[in-house]
Amino acid sequence: MDFDFTPEEQAFRAEVREFLAENLPPRAERGRGFMGEWLKQVRNRRWVGFSWPEEYGGGAGSLTEQAILKEEMALAGAPPLGTSFMGLAWVGPGIIQYGTDEQKQRFIPDILDSKVNWCTGYSEPNHGSDLAAIQTKAERVGDHYRVNGQKIWTTGAPWADWIILLTRTEFEVERKHDGITCLLVPMDSPGIEVRPIENMAGDRNFAEVFFTDVQVPVENRLGEEGKGWAVTISALANERSSIGEVTQMFAKLESLKNLVRSTTRQGKPAADDPAVRRRIAEFEAKIAAMKYNGLRYLTKQLRGEPLSSETSVNKLHRASLEIEMDDFALELTGLAGVQLPGSEDAVDGGRWARSSLGWPGVVIGGGTPNIQRNIIAERILGLPKD
């Protein structure tokens, strides 16, 4: 065991830090042109898609270097390396793993250049947790598929250019996981209708997406026909390391500590309250555990062992921490805490109250806590299925 990084890795960290010191102004000073300039610069350095193959425009960096990059970016409060969020997170990796050479040439550069936004069409009204049972139908007609059905909760659908779509090409199957086919579909295809759904925080980020006789050329199929479940599984597991995420959690913990420092409870400094101190330290223990879990899983990957269901551990921690930290901030500050942006008394501009309304995005989206627990119980512990 060795927690030190190699000289090359340390040099890389120094390079990233230097770049950030020169090119990342404080948030308040980031003007209108900043984002475009930022995207161009990180792209030129090949830090976008840093661990992706060089031939498609990736950086060919090591997993460790990628972790370092993410950590430094998060520590500095840097904006994302690209605006094609889902493209970078799992559509791109899915295409690299399962796509044809032609698909890689066609889709990867646009993702890296933040030119194309992707959304993810997995969930259906009747199939959320039980994703493998999806019913959206794709029939092969000559050189294209004809798609009919409905997706829901599709984040980003109102503005996405493309959707990675899970369809069923075979209905008479023994295992529901068979007969699923993954298609890459332009959102402006005739027959696609998007109806945004408002969430409880008042945002309209996700949507219902209806497909009526939508024609998708066969060359837009990702992976083999009927083998789409494998593509999905790898896409879902493709959060390679959660280091960047953990760094953000550490940053959030720091903000929470600052809030504690500036708050009194019953006239006394909250920072002196043993109950408050215990909660804060408990958050820190969980976040630190997430960090070291992540490093352990990274090591596993570096040794060439595939990751499996253990990533559910950090997902569960993250889900409970997101809720508990926001709610702790609200409770700490009493009636001021429940005030929203726009209120004179709102705490930190209403940031905690706002964020406490957004957690289901993290907690429910991408598999609920119960499903994570089932994954651990069934796949790791070998317990029988319900």
Add this chain to the structure above:
Amino acid sequence: MDFGFSEEQNLLREQVLRFMTEACPLSVVRTQNGALPRELWRQAADLGWLALIVPEAYGGVGLKWIDLAVVLEETGRGLSPLPIISQALAATAIGRSAGDGVKGEWLPRIAAGEAVFGVGLYDDPTWIDPQGIRLEGVRTLTGAKRYVSDATAATHFLLATRTDDELNLVIVDANHATLTAQPGIDRTKPFGTATLDGVAPLAAFPISADDLAFLTDCGAVAVTLEAIGAAEAVLELTTEYANNRIQFDNPIGKYQGVKHRLADMFVDIESFKSLAYYAAWAIDEAPDELPRAASLAKAYASDAFARIGIDGVGLHGAIGFTAEYDAQLYLKRSKWVRSAFGDADYHYQRAAAIGGL
């Protein structure tokens, strides 16, 4: 011993339930913007709910907080935006601490719903203590009172102030103050800041620290009573959904991850309900017991309802997160409940102290 409601109280409950279902369903609640829903308020007054705890001598019905408990539980179930709690606190404070003149002038107007009260006690949102009251003066007032409950619905404010060593409650005409609405998470519980610039209150009277604590305890109990109904509504909504939503070929309620959580909700609701009923009874019948009873009830409910609010959304999956679905309205209420009149931390600490530690 008889820990059950009377025939009259059960009839009252049915009446409130009918009102909430017919006149104030969630579809109506959703349209509220913090202003007083006048027609609903008039109906509540006609039904006698605003007069319930006002003594008969002052135009009231002369009943007790345990009767009002029935009303609050049912209005809470439907997330009623009516400022009944603030109104009841004003009636309680004036009835207990004001002189005959003030009572004679204000209690009948409260009972009739003609004066609509918003209440502002502590200026420090995390300090339930006379020291948490900062606004000074009694004859003329200059300054701000923050966290005035139901402020945007009120015609009058009942505000706590300090003068040298004395605490006072003053009644201010809402038109004499500048009100800034403060948008909060729960739109059915509007509050705001009342700014006063040399305002002469319409009435003023001193209040002892004990009476201030009593009033705060009444507030804590009232909020908890509403939370019973609200939590039961979440449980009902979620149970129904769990019976109908099919995943993996079964209703999700078949899975213990869902089923046991719903059962735990039931255990918690049963328990803070018992604590809250006892506390509501103690307000009139055993006031010495109130501090302990109120703190145990509010502390338990604050934590339990917060979890119920979160899981009520979470157990629905994504649909629970939508604006259109009702579960989220209860989640928002639970966040307000937790902080109103002292959170679990405050009340558990206090209960420990009362318990001799």
